[in-house]
Amino acid sequence: xxxxxxxxxxxxxxxxxxxxxxxxxxxxxxxxxxxxxxxxxxxxxxxxxxxxxxxxxxxxxxxxxxxxxxxxxxxxxxxxxxxxxxxxxxxxxxxxxxxxxxxxxxxxxxxxxxxxxxxxxxxxxxxxxxxxxxxxxxxxxxxxxxxxxxxxxxxxxxxxxxxxxxxxxxxxxxxxxxxxxxxxxxxxxxxxxxxxxxxxxxxxxxxxxxxxxxxxxxxxxxxxxxxxxxxxxxxxxxxxxxxxxxxxxxxxxxxxxxxxxxxxxxxxxxxxxxxxxxxxxxxxxxxxxxxxxxxxxxxxxxxxxxxxxxxxxxxxxxxxxxxxxxxxxxxxxx
Amino acid sequence: xxxxxxxxxxxxxxxxxxxxxxxxxxxxxxxxxxxxxxxxxxxxxxxxxxxxxxxxxxxxxxxxxxxxxxxxxxxxxxxxxxxxxxxxxxxxxxxxxxxxxxxxxxxxxxxxxxxxxxxxxxxxxxxxxxxxxxxxxxxxxxxxxxxxxxxxxxxxxxxxxxxxxxxxxxxxxxxxxxxxxxxxxxxxxxxxxxxxxxxxxxxxxxxxxxxxxxxxxxxxxxxxxxxxxxxxxxxxxxxxxxxxxxxxxxxxxxxxxxxxxxxxxxxxxxxxxxxxxxxxxxxxxxxxxxxxxxxxxxxxxxxxxxxxxxxxxxxxxxxxxxxxxxxxxxxxxx
Numbered sequence: 001x002x003x004x005x006x007x008x009x010x011x012x013x014x015x016x017x018x019x020x021x022x023x024x025x026x027x028x029x030x031x032x033x034x035x036x037x038x039x040x041x042x043x044x045x046x047x048x049x050x051x052x053x054x055x056x057x058x059x060x061x062x063x064x065x066x067x068x069x070x071x072x073x074x075x076x077x078x079x080x081x082x083x084x085x086x087x088x089x090x091x092x093x094x095x096x097x098x099x100x101x102x103x104x105x106x107x108x109x110x111x112x113x114x115x116x117x118x119x120x121x122x123x124x125x126x127x128x129x130x131x132x133x134x135x136x137x138x139x140x141x142x143x144x145x146x147x148x149x150x151x152x153x154x155x156x157x158x159x160x161x162x163x164x165x166x167x168x169x170x171x172x173x174x175x176x177x178x179x180x181x182x183x184x185x186x187x188x189x190x191x192x193x194x195x196x197x198x199x200x201x202x203x204x205x206x207x208x209x210x211x212x213x214x215x216x217x218x219x220x221x222x223x224x225x226x227x228x229x230x231x232x233x234x235x236x237x238x239x240x241x242x243x244x245x246x247x248x249x250x251x252x253x254x255x256x257x258x259x260x261x262x263x264x265x266x267x268x269x270x271x272x273x274x275x276x277x278x279x280x281x282x283x284x285x286x287x288x289x290x291x292x293x294x295x296x297x298x299x300x301x302x303x304x305x306x307x308x309x310x311x312x313x314x315x316x317x318x319x320x321x322x323x324x325x326x327x328x329x330x331x332x333x334x
Numbered sequence: 335x336x337x338x339x340x341x342x343x344x345x346x347x348x349x350x351x352x353x354x355x356x357x358x359x360x361x362x363x364x365x366x367x368x369x370x371x372x373x374x375x376x377x378x379x380x381x382x383x384x385x386x387x388x389x390x391x392x393x394x395x396x397x398x399x400x401x402x403x404x405x406x407x408x409x410x411x412x413x414x415x416x417x418x419x420x421x422x423x424x425x426x427x428x429x430x431x432x433x434x435x436x437x438x439x440x441x442x443x444x445x446x447x448x449x450x451x452x453x454x455x456x457x458x459x460x461x462x463x464x465x466x467x468x469x470x471x472x473x474x475x476x477x478x479x480x481x482x483x484x485x486x487x488x489x490x491x492x493x494x495x496x497x498x499x500x501x502x503x504x505x506x507x508x509x510x511x512x513x514x515x516x517x518x519x520x521x522x523x524x525x526x527x528x529x530x531x532x533x534x535x536x537x538x539x540x541x542x543x544x545x546x547x548x549x550x551x552x553x554x555x556x557x558x559x560x561x562x563x564x565x566x567x568x569x570x571x572x573x574x575x576x577x578x579x580x581x582x583x584x585x586x587x588x589x590x591x592x593x594x595x596x597x598x599x600x601x602x603x604x605x606x607x608x609x610x611x612x613x614x615x616x617x618x619x620x621x622x623x624x625x626x627x628x629x630x631x632x633x634x635x636x637x638x639x640x641x642x643x644x645x646x647x648x649x650x651x652x653x654x655x656x657x658x659x660x661x662x663x664x665x666x667x668x
Contacts, residue, residue: 173568177565225562229558296568
């Protein structure tokens with residue numbers, strides 16, 4: 001493993017992205033996202049993700065210098081056309097408008113269109129909770145997942161993320177999960193390791209349950225939680241697809257046309273302002289949320305994201321570590 | 335079984351509710367809700383529910399003549415104080431304001447406060463899709479469910495419902511599920527039948543997995559989908575509890591104070607207007623949702639609510655049927 005400070009990791013990410021031809025603004029926000037992932041030890045969304053940036057760009061599936069266009073569409077809707085770039089810069093452009101609308105209206109929606117999937121949603125959700133707002137975000141992906149009772153891939157791994165701001169500098173309550181039983185990468189890791197899958201992760205081409213990772217990659221993944229998870233994944237297809245005038249996961253995979261690039265999709269982000277909902281009673285009711293969190297922790301359960309926050313404390317002091325081989329690959333891309 | 339027409343069932347429900355002392359307006363909307371449940375053969379939310387209305391009223395836990403108060407709180411928020419009545423009349427009062435706001439703003443929230451839980455959320459969601467809007471609704475309940483990794487009841491069975499309007503008179507895409515593994519009534523039914531529970535439904539008082547229904551009723555239920563379902567249930571506690579200034583499931587159970595009445599809570603309902611999101615391109619993008627639904631059905635999977643819609647067709651022609659014993663109980667309440 002190669003250890004480095006967060007500052008050096010930041011410089012490395014910037015050099016790779018610039019070296020690949022990403023514009024200054026794109027480089028800045030993509031670096032923030034991979035460093036956030038690396039800092040929280042979400043390795044698949046850390047520096048490792050830069051390899052995916054480079055391959056998606058090489059496949060001609062992302063615009064390296066895309067400039068987002070903001071459209072103040074309605075009192076409760078801001079729309080940002082990402083112009084075929086990764087979603088981060090579009091999110092950054094839309095966030096101030098979303099926050100203003102949420103504070104004025106109580107609730108507002110940010111619809112990002114024509115963006116290439118890049119990062120975990122919790123990074124965006126945390127930017128919303130940092131403003132004292134409640135956030136919810138979701139997006140389709142590629143059609144890799146069968147609906148409950150079905151036999152063929154149709155839905156994406158369709159992540160759903162939610163965040164709730166907390167007082168007194170406490171890290172926000174945030175969850176961010178795929179509505180598939182696991183991430184597609186987990187199945188790929190089992191294949192490489194020659195390990196069979198646990199039950200319930202996928203089916204083969206004929207629609208039969210399978211524990212063979214290659215057969216599942218060739219067949220379909222399953223959702224978490226049976227028909228309930230499948231219903232949620234379908235909801236995400238609808239509200240972050242047709243509702244915002246963007247692609248479903250099936251359309252994203254068709255757009256990819258075998259290139260193996262990241263999904264191309266829209267993203268729906270909602271923000272609600274507790275102060276607008278609660279007025280002068282805000283602190284009193286937000287304190288009841290703290291009672292709920294304490295009651296979870298006091299019985300030995302964990303809040304989601306706790307592991308990330310612990311990693312964040314650790315890497316702040318000790319820096320980060322990546323495999324030497326990954327470091328060498330990244331240096332080649334500079 | 336006693337068969338009757340929907341008209342006779344309606345008259346029966348009205349007579350029971352009036353006989354119990356519910357006001358004319360409360361009687362009208364509660365009748366609509368139980369008839370909708372009976373018509374769709376959701377028996378637990380059909381005429382059977384009238385027994386629960388009566389017992390909740392007898393326990394002093396619902397206001398029989400509550401008049402909802404509508405507060406146009408913000409451009410994107412309408413709040414309705416149900417005044418301690420069942421939620422239906424408050425929803426009816428808030429719906430036109432919610433719809434107007436959703437059409438103007440693009441997205442809007444209806445917060446119902448101080449209501450007694452009564453019915454499945456799909457009835458309300460279908461009223462929203464009937465207006466051509468996308469709807470999402472959720473509420474806490476009583477603290478019967480342990481968080482993932484925990485050992486004690488804290489969360490409610492916290493239902494989540496979603497609806498998407500469809501063109502050409504097709505019934506809407508609607509799902510409505512508890513975030514608990516099953517409904518509490520299912521565990522009660524196992525107890526009465528002397529049957530053990532499937533794995534994963536609950537834990538005993540000591541936090542250990544249990545398949546004994548009595549031990550689980552005395553311990554805690556579990557969420558569906560492990561930590562993901564637990565995260566969703568927690569989100570519902572937050573956005574339909576503290577965010578709208580109302581009770582968590584733990585507070586609802588404390589309020590009940592052993593009476594065994596229905597949960598007392600708030601309810602958060604969101605509406606989004608596809609026409610406001612999509613403008614002149616609305617029909618084109620809504621057609622993509624139809625492609626998604628066809629792709630689900632074509633592979634042998636079912637859309638949620640399909641069974642209800644089939645029952646609705648059947649009872650429209652054949653009327654409904656309830657056990658004679660239930661009929662006699664209801665007649666006693668007239």
